Amino acid sequence: MSVIGIDLGTTNSLAAYWADGRVHFIxxxxxxxxxxxxxxxxxxxxxxxxxxxxxxxxxxxxxAASFKRFMGTKKEYMLGGKAYTPMELSAMVLxxxxxxxxxxxxxxxxxxxxxxAYFNDKQRSDTKKAAQIAGLKVERLINxxxxxxxxxxxxxxxxxxxxxxxxxxxGTLDLSCVECFDNVIEITAVAGDxxxxxxxxxxLIAEYDCTRRGLDYxxxxxxxxxxxxxxxxxxxxxxxxxxxxxxxxxEEQLFEICMPLFTKMKELFLHILEDAGxxxxxxxxxxxxGGSSRLPVVKRFLTELLGKEPVxxxxxxxxxxxxxxxxxxxxxxxxxIRDILLTDVCxxxxxxxxxxxxxxKKGYLLPMIERNSxxxxxxxxxxxxxxxxxxxxxxxxxxxxxxxARDNIYLGEVTAQVAPKKAGxxxxxxxxxxxxxxxxxxxxxxxxxxxxxILLANQTLGEAELERHKKEIEALMTPPLExxxxxxxxxxxxxxYEQSTGARRERLGALIHWFVAGMNxxxxxxxxxxxxxxxxxxxxxxxxDERREDLLFDGDLKWDLxxxxxxxxxxxxxxxxGN
Ligand code: ADP
Ligand code: MG
Numbered sequence: 001m002s003v004i005g006i007d008l009g010t011t012n013s014l015a016a017y018w019a020d021g022r023v024h025f026i027x028x029x030x031x032x033x034x035x036x037x038x039x040x041x042x043x044x045x046x047x048x049x050x051x052x053x054x055x056x057x058x059x060x061x062x063x064a065a066s067f068k069r070f071m072g073t074k075k076e077y078m079l080g081g082k083a084y085t086p087m088e089l090s091a092m093v094l095x096x097x098x099x100x101x102x103x104x105x106x107x108x109x110x111x112x113x114x115x116x117a118y119f120n121d122k123q124r125s126d127t128k129k130a131a132q133i134a135g136l137k138v139e140r141l142i143n144x145x146x147x148x149x150x151x152x153x154x155x156x157x158x159x160x161x162x163x164x165x166x167x168x169x170x171g172t173l174d175l176s177c178v179e180c181f182d183n184v185i186e187i188t189a190v191a192g193d194x195x196x197x198x199x200x201x202x203x204l205i206a207e208y209d210c211t212r213r214g215l216d217y218x219x220x221x222x223x224x225x226x227x228x229x230x231x232x233x234x235x236x237x238x239x240x241x242x243x244x245x246x247x248x249x250x251e252e253q254l255f256e257i258c259m260p261l262f263t264k265m266k267e268l269f270l271h272i273l274e275d276a277g278x279x280x281x282x283x284x285x286x287x288x289x290g291g292s293s294r295l296p297v298v299k300r301f302l303t304e305l306l307g308k309e310p311v312x313x314x315x316x317x318x319x320x321x322x323x324x325x326x327x328x329x330x331x332x333x334x335x336x337i338r339d340i341l342l343t344d345v346c347x348x349x350x351x352x353x354x355x356x357x358x359x360x361k362k363g364y365l366l367p368m369i370e371r372n373s374x375x376x377x378x379x380x381x382x383x384x385x386x387x388x389x390x391x392x393x394x395x396x397x398x399x400x401x402x403x404x405a406r407d408n409i410y411l412g413e414v415t416a417q418v419a420p421k422k423a424g425x426x427x428x429x430x431x432x433x434x435x436x437x438x439x440x441x442x443x444x445x446x447x448x449x450x451x452x453x454i455l456l457a458n459q460t461l462g463e464a465e466l467e468r469h470k471k472e473i474e475a476l477m478t479p480p481l482e483x484x485x486x487x488x489x490x491x492x493x494x495x496x497y498e499q500s501t502g503a504r505r506e507r508l509g510a511l512i513h514w515f516v517a518g519m520n521x522x523x524x525x526x527x528x529x530x531x532x533x534x535x536x537x538x539x540x541x542x543x544x545d546e547r548r549e550d551l552l553f554d555g556d557l558k559w560d561l562x563x564x565x566x567x568x569x570x571x572x573x574x575x576x577x578g579n
Pocket of ligand 1: 289
């Protein structure tokens with residue numbers, strides 16, 4: 001059985017797999033690895049997907065392209081007198097990729113497919129359905145920027161990094177801030193423009209060329225426009241390193257032509273940094289992704305923007321597929337890469353059955369890990385007894401979105417003994433921890449501290465594997481503020497707070513506040529940043545005190561930014577977060 005990784009793109013798609021310690025890309029019968037995400041109906045041939053379809057469209061023919069933009073909607077495309085949805089068209093592209101892969105690999109069963117980070121539930125589930133139609137089982141969707149970050153880590157090692165993924169494709173520009181640390185990759189902010197891509201450059205070039213020839217682009221017929229656009233793309237790609245025909249263009253001219261696009265890019269760039277609470281200098285690297293990132297003028301623009309060179313990981317339009325290919329290696333648990341985790345979102349809700357009143361027949365589902373929570377996720381909830389002198393509590397675990405617990409998928413249960421007391425007077429703590437591999441660990445602890453647990457895995461794992469996961473999960477299970485290191489930091493800060501007066505006390509109060517909010521944010525990178533910053537501020541204060549200097553705080557208050565950031569994002573008043 002084989003697993004393939006697929007970059008299902010707006011303009012181009014491609015597939016990759018992991019073997020012999022590296023990623024291999026899957027070519028078609030002519031050696032082309034990119035499959036244009038386009039479909040047309042040709043007389044006598046029926047529906048045709050890929051290169052031939054793109055060629056037909058470039059020559060002014062009719063068909064469907066860029067349908068990924070409408071994924072999750074009911075938009076219809078007519079092909080040969082029949083209507084198709086973006087999901088069905090995507091299924092055709094996936095099917096073509098599967099066919100290509102089957103010429104190389106035995107029995108393709110599973111696929112890991114990348115999707116934009118901003119894709120919502122519907123778009124994600126339609127992507128999965130498309131795969132199903134194509135005969136592929138999707139174990140996992142991964143975010144495109146996470147895949148790119150994974151490719152970066154394979155090359156640059158797994159040190160702590162703040163990255164910006166700059167994905168400039170055919171129709172879209174997607175920016176993502178990504179934090180990498182330990183064995184985690186987490187997206188912290190996204191921004192972009194769904195209508196800013198290589199196609200726009202082609203249009204600008206075509207218009208520019210018309211103007212210099214004294215023509216009006218808008219007045220050309222559809223066939224002429226199509227022909228000119230085709231030439232424009234060829235001229236552009238020539239500057240980006242491909243061969244040429246027709247229209248000629250210098251790099252300087254293209255830089256000028258692209259100016260309006262660069263202006264928009266700069267705005268988006270500043271916007272995402274603000275969202276992520278980062279300054280340009282905080283970015284360790286910017287990674288160029290997407291076909292349009294092949295253009296030297298784009299690199300030049302980014303170099304000016306950053307004040308240093310962006311990172312190019314080989315062919316920019318293959319980086320996402322490269323990451324998807326690496327991920328299939330992780331899934332196969334190849335020793336070299338199995339330790340890289342990707343944070344992701346949980347696509348469904350996990351919870352326990354709870355009753356509001358004695359005698360109720362059907363309990364409702366108390367969500368423990370909500371749909372779309374960032375993974376790995378961990379949560380604790382205290383439940384009280386329902387009956388007088390109850391001696392045991394059974395916690396039933398379900399997955400799904402239905403109100404009544406039993407209408408969801410039953411996963412398992414755990415039972416704990418409790419001391420017989422009046423209803424509501426005895427309690428248990430329920431801990432849910434769901435990790436990146438789809439393994440759910442549920443533990444219940446009664447008031448005497450006795451515990452029972454269950455490990456639910458959605459795949460068959462060996463004993464040793466389970467043991468390893470258990471260890472990882474145990475580390476995740478303790479809420480951040482109860483972890484030794486963080487608890488000590490808070491104690492240290494609190495002691496300082498008590499000793500201080502005036503402005504210093506006020507600042508310390510705010511720092512503690514920010515720290516606690518960060519610890520409770522449920523976002524790994526914030527938890528980590530809160531700990532680092534607290535450590536740093538305390539060390540500075542202690543040093544200053546030793547030297548008997550009157551230091552309030554490090555002048556460079558990075559955490560001021562984050563304080564606002566946290567307040568905004570969580571949408572609640574931090575002053576009340578402690579109740
Ligand atoms: P998507 O992610 O949107 O599916 P890609 O990342 O494959 O698409 O990017 C496609 C875009 O890249 C097209 O607009 C194409 O013209 C452009 N492109 C491909 N090769 C080059 C090149 N050598 N130089 C400049 N642009 C290129
Ligand atoms: Mg892409």
